[in-house]
Amino acid sequence: MEGWTCRLDRARAPSATRARFPIRRRLSCRTVDAVGLGVRAGLTAWNRSAALANGYHGMAKILSLELTDRCNMRCPMCVTSSHRLGSRENLLSSREIQREILEPGRALGLNRLVLGGGEPTITRGLHDTIQAALSLSYDVVLTTNLLKPGRSQMKRMLKQLDHLRHVIMVSFDSLVAEEMNLIRGGRFQHVVLAHCRLLVSLRGKMGAQTQLIACLVLQETNAGSAMETVRFLLDEVGFDRVVVQPMHRYYSVSLDNYREQAVMLRSPSSPRLSQAVEEIFAASASDGRITLIGGTPQAWELFYRDPLSIPGRCRAPEYLFIDAYGNLRGCVVGEVLSNIRLESIGDYLASERYARFLELVAVCKICIHPCS
Ligand SMILES: C[S@@+](CC[C@H](N)C(=O)[O-])C[C@H]1O[C@@H](n2cnc3c(N)ncnc32)[C@H](O)[C@@H]1O
Ligand code: SF4
Ligand code: SF4
16 A cells, blocks of 8 residues: 555645645635635536536535544554644644635535544544534534543533434444454443443433434454344444444545555455345345445445446545545545645635546446445
8 A cells, every 4th residue: 555655645744835736715605605606516617527527516515524633542444544644733723624614615515514533522622613513504423433422521412413413423343342442453342332322321311312323344353243233233222323334445546546456455255244244234124224335235245356346436526525634535535635725625626636536436436435
């Protein structure tokens, strides 16, 4: 993976590299509104023809925002570990998040905010950011490993997100402690499990409407217990739904490297993994609370065996990915395309780089990540 360098890592060192990007034209909510439908939909003449040709009509609706690159776990698989930079100097402030991302994003038609990281619950600005998002009428999905929050923080989360439109999505990979501890890089399972039970019980006591969803990343380590874990999370812990997704390995995907990555990083599924996929799909057919990302067992099989043959079309243009340093990616495993400090969201969506990303999604369907 080291061979793929992030072309826009330079956005992480703005002073040295600003010259390579267009001077930022600030777009306030009001000016975005005044510009009209083209920009409101996230498209201008510059890339509208490319987007239309590809069937993407300014579809960005979901803002996926990493609040921090820090984390209190050490999952070896972590899909966002490549976003960690060591230096914290250029992290976005809560004010920047509100002014430069949430407000203009809403004006451009984004209506759902997925808060991730790193671990969002360890950040100081979490609740302010949620409040800002709520005041702009975003539906909020807070993703968390639930290791840190105690009773009072959980109550605060539930109070803020007290509506069926909002979700707290908790990572939980196995009811077998050793398996989950391996996946999460430390002895965390028993604390997380106790916190999951507390969260469900607090929601009941408070009468909060927040949806509580568990997310399991299926891999070799937990394949043998996955079906049992899904049942356990639903029937014993009391989550409303469980979402199962495969482990992804791609990094800094671009038009130039997506084929190579698909071939090099595929990992043929073991019989145990295939069986788990089959079992969970069968269970999901009769239990609407179980969701497998990717749609069909065939898509999973191809993801492991022959990713270049996965049918369908990538849905990443429905999302906007921004990391804790303001870097903009087209998809969660995509290369960095720009930085929010260098150009506004509207300008980014209208840029040549974003048009090139639309060219990528027109041909790339190498993964079954939620955004794909
Ligand atoms: C990056 S984490 C951020 C939120 C929080 N720290 C957590 O783990 O829930 C968001 C989600 O991505 C999942 N994830 C991390 N690495 C992954 C990978 N390589 N493939 C698939 N999902 C992954 C996590 O399990 C979690 O559900
Ligand atoms: S808890 Fe989440 S952010 Fe932290 S290392 Fe694990 S997957 Fe990554
Ligand atoms: S299929 Fe979509 S989400 Fe997956 S790597 Fe390709 S562009 Fe990214």
